[in-house]
Amino acid sequence: MNYPYYPGCSLKSTGKPYDESMRAVFTALGHSLEEIDDWNCCGATAYMSISEEKAFALSARNFALAEKHNGKGDVNLVVPCAACYLGLNKAQRYLREHDDLRQTVSKALAEAGLTYRGNVKVRHPLEVLINDVGMDAIKARVTRPLKGLKVASYYGCQLVRPYADFDDQHDPTSMDRIVTALGGTPVDWPLKTRCCGGSLTGTVPDVGYRLSYVLLREAQRRGCDVIITACPLCQFNLECYQPTMSRANHTTVHMPVVYFTQLMGVAFGLKERALGLQRLFVPFEFTPAAPESKGAVHASA
Amino acid sequence: MDKWNTWDKIQYESELDSGFAQEVMSIPDGEKLLSCIQCGTCSGMCPLSSFMDYTPRQIVAMILAGFRGEVLSSYTTWLCASCYACTVECPQGIKITDLMYATKRLAIRDGMHPKRFPAQVLATEFYKGVERTGRSNEGSLLVRLFLKTNPLRLLGRAGFGLALLRRGRLSPKVESIKRPGGLQAMLRSIDRGEAARRHTPQATREAVQ
Numbered sequence: 001m002n003y004p005y006y007p008g009c010s011l012k013s014t015g016k017p018y019d020e021s022m023r024a025v026f027t028a029l030g031h032s033l034e035e036i037d038d039w040n041c042c043g044a045t046a047y048m049s050i051s052e053e054k055a056f057a058l059s060a061r062n063f064a065l066a067e068k069h070n071g072k073g074d075v076n077l078v079v080p081c082a083a084c085y086l087g088l089n090k091a092q093r094y095l096r097e098h099d100d101l102r103q104t105v106s107k108a109l110a111e112a113g114l115t116y117r118g119n120v121k122v123r124h125p126l127e128v129l130i131n132d133v134g135m136d137a138i139k140a141r142v143t144r145p146l147k148g149l150k151v152a153s154y155y156g157c158q159l160v161r162p163y164a165d166f167d168d169q170h171d172p173t174s175m176d177r178i179v180t181a182l183g184g185t186p187v188d189w190p191l192k193t194r195c196c197g198g199s200l201t202g203t204v205p206d207v208g209y210r211l212s213y214v215l216l217r218e219a220q221r222r223g224c225d226v227i228i229t230a231c232p233l234c235q236f237n238l239e240c241y242q243p244t245m246s247r248a249n250h251t252t253v254h255m256p257v258v259y260f261t262q263l264m265g266v267a268f269g270l271k272e273r274a275l276g277l278q279r280l281f282v283p284f285e286f287t288p289a290a291p292e293s294k295g296a297v298h299a300s301a
Numbered sequence: 302m303d304k305w306n307t308w309d310k311i312q313y314e315s316e317l318d319s320g321f322a323q324e325v326m327s328i329p330d331g332e333k334l335l336s337c338i339q340c341g342t343c344s345g346m347c348p349l350s351s352f353m354d355y356t357p358r359q360i361v362a363m364i365l366a367g368f369r370g371e372v373l374s375s376y377t378t379w380l381c382a383s384c385y386a387c388t389v390e391c392p393q394g395i396k397i398t399d400l401m402y403a404t405k406r407l408a409i410r411d412g413m414h415p416k417r418f419p420a421q422v423l424a425t426e427f428y429k430g431v432e433r434t435g436r437s438n439e440g441s442l443l444v445r446l447f448l449k450t451n452p453l454r455l456l457g458r459a460g461f462g463l464a465l466l467r468r469g470r471l472s473p474k475v476e477s478i479k480r481p482g483g484l485q486a487m488l489r490s491i492d493r494g495e496a497a498r499r500h501t502p503q504a505t506r507e508a509v510q
Contacts, residue, residue: 009437014470040435046427049405098329108490112483157384195348195384203419207352279468
């Protein structure tokens with residue numbers, strides 16, 4: 001299937017590997033993503049602090065463009081960035097529930113010659129992969145099973161809270177199920193949805209770093225080999241500040257943090273460059289354990 | 302012993318702003334604020350409450366009581382990372398994250414936010430950037446943030462910026478929609494609506510509806 005796709009601003013810069021690996025994985029599974037034309041900022045988090053109505057109008061412009069892109073019928077808009085996913089979902093809900101807001105926004109859209117009929121469904125690729133593509137298809141595509149790889153799935157805040165209905169808000173499992181399908185070992189840990197600090201790592205680093213550090217330490221303590229995320233800001237916070245956190249806490253934090261799509265691509269045997277793995281600061285490489293020699297089998301028998 | 306000198310913390314009812322709660326509650330579903338039972342679940346869930354000057358539960362109580370100045374000049378709302386843990390857990394269904402956004406907006410409107418506080422500067426610069434090009438450009442956003450708060454940090458971060466550029470994770474190219482003019486016209490339309498509402502007295506507005 002060909003899905004209309006809203007990458008969002010982060011996937012054009014710091015989250016570029018997310019965009020690259022997302023497209024590669026969808027292609028590998030026989031589907032494709034088509035960027036909607038002329039999309040704008042979703043109006044998330046930082047924008048919402050200045051104007052709520054304008055934030056909803058920004059979201060609505062994207063919905064109108066997605067409808068235009070699709071022609072007729074329902075639009076399954078695929079949105080990988082957790083912040084965009086929340087922002088667009090929030091706009092959907094508020095526009096549906098509050099008539100006066102809908103009127104204000106429709107009037108604003110008309111100024112740009114646009115209309116929104118209400119046919120867009122905002123979907124996260126994780127949910128699309130599980131529900132549309134299916135675990136069987138994912139399993140069938142694996143050429144390098146991630147045998148022995150211990151993976152901590154980090155969902156963060158905005159992917160599951162407060163509007164997502166495809167997974168549990170307290171103990172989400174969608175990424176863990178994908179890890180199992182890829183042949184890896186999901187690690188059980190309690191910080192799956194605890195905040196990484198968001199933009200505080202840039203604005204109030206003393207606070208932001210501490211929130212990220214807690215997550216990395218716990219994953220390290222539980223013997224994880226890699227953390228996977230579905231949010232460009234979580235990935236950035238957890239990966240890029242590790243040297244700073246090590247210095248501040250007189251310890252060594254070393255933990256590869258990749259997008260769940262990058263991990264899928266590795267299990268699918270896709271090339272490093274197609275997945276943007278060369279863009280990481282903390283390198284991630286999976287080397288399958290050497291098959292046990294006959295001698296070893298005899299010895300243990 | 303400054304700690305024991307709490308005279309300046311005493312507030313008389315006449316000094317409180319009884320209209321403040323109404324103003325904060327003007328957001329969608331805002332009136333749910335009135336049902337707060339002060340259970341403290343929000344503060345318990347909040348990963349940042351230990352860094353805040355007032356916890357989320359205290360902020361809610363202060364909004365309801367009319368502590369306008371204290372709420373709007375506090376750091377609490379700017380430390381909120383919008384993780385929505387409080388909103389999900391609130392037994393009364395109060396959208397606390399949305400309230401935090403509402404107090405941020407009022408603080409900016411009335412110029413009461415902590416000055417040169419990076420979280421506020423980031424929001425303002427983000428907003429301006431989107432107005433110009435329709436998209437957020439992370440590289441220039443961070444440069445503007447550091448220039449306006451702590452230019453020395455910009456120097457300290459130059460190496461990191463270069464490393465991101467080398468990895469193709471920051472782009473010198475400015476991302477923009479094709480015709481920002483159309484988007485700007487949309488945003489002006491919302492400004493006009495807001496201004497019209499401000500100038501229509503409450504009574505007339507209700508009569509019109």
